[in-house]
Amino acid sequence: MVTREQVLEALRDVEDPEIHKSIVELEMVKDIHIDGGQVSLEVVLTIGGCPLRNTIEQAVREKVAALPGVTSVNLRIGSMSDEERARFAAKLRGRQEQQAVPPLLDPAKGVVFIAVASGKGGVGKSTVSANLAIAMAAHGLRVGLVDADIYGFSIPAIFGVDDQRPTVIDDLILPIESHGVKLISMHFFVPENHPVVWRGPMLGKMLRNFFGEVHWGDVDVVLLDLPPGTGDVALDVHQLLPKSKELIVTTPQANAADVAVRAGLMGLRTNHEILGVVENMSYVECGHCGERTYIFGQGGGARVAAELRTRLLVQIPVLPATSGRGMIFAEGTPQREAIHNLARQVIAATGLRATVRST
Ligand SMILES: Nc1ncnc2c1ncn2[C@@H]1O[C@H](COP(=O)(O)OP(=O)(O)OP(=O)(O)O)[C@@H](O)[C@H]1O
Ligand SMILES: [Mg+2]
Structure with a gap:
């Protein structure tokens, strides 16, 4: 029996x-x-x-x-029952309660943080963050993605999970999982179409909550999609994550590149290692002959990299609007190829190579 x-x-x-x-x-x-x-x-x-x-x-x-x-x-x-749920949450929190630092931020855990910053808005930070997170997960890493753009949150929509809400167990929030990535965003906590009216200090608090009250479980790397500019949130990230590394996103235009340099300098001043520059919307590639048209000019990414004494890691071509819905780059597209190339470089540069599990 x-x-x-x-x-x-x-x-x-x-x-x-x-x-x-x-x-x-x-x-x-x-x-x-x-x-x-x-x-x-x-x-x-x-x-x-x-x-x-x-x-x-x-x-x-x-x-x-x-x-x-x-x-x-x-x-x-x-x-x-409520009582069981409370016990369950306490169990998940585990050592978290006895620790001053949330487990995610515990240096002994060795989680790699990468902030994606740009300076100018609309250059593709969120698109790059989302696709890079997915690509790194496809390389066998356990990936978290924090939508730190708490006003202009767009990560949930890119992943197509904007109608979902995280499970909350007795104040402990479980991130939403999509495409192998654990995500958290302010979007999940505000009612539809309600503007977020928080002021400076609240932003830092929100970020801290994203690290402390979210049950991330085991993750190897956490990407942060920053809001544009060099404002409060960037400073909070610098303070909260002194070891965070940075990727700078720009488009080829001179005006985007100028602000990107400023965002990068801010990172350098706070001793954040800049992994390199991603140039997005670099050119349009003809689907038939492969000819490249540089509709936004050329050289922005290279110039930002030179001025920040770092490297231009990758150029991502423009994805034609006719290519279907969503901004998650599909298999076989040059955008996806560029993102995987970026993922490999980021993995090598951050020492995550040793962590990559075979999938
Ligand atoms: N390579 C690309 N080809 C075509 N469209 C793109 C590409 N990258 C991003 N986009 C589009 O450009 C717009 C801005 O992209 P995204 O939201 O990622 O930028 P952002 O820098 O995060 O913007 P914000 O400053 O508002 O946070 C979006 O509509 C996105 O779909
Ligand atoms: Mg964005």
């Missing part, structure tokens, strides 16, 4: 899809009863209508049914 221990052992591999920990370890498995070949048990989820309910249900059923001697599985899916 199958034992309770065997059932638990079999379920040890089943993870909560949002938290990436074993449901056994998370104490989500309850009331195991064994009667001959019949096993009945309950799995309690954090919230009743948990969207991942079916995934867990199916996995549990399969694992238990596969045990020798089991003839039937009677599985109930319940939801946690």
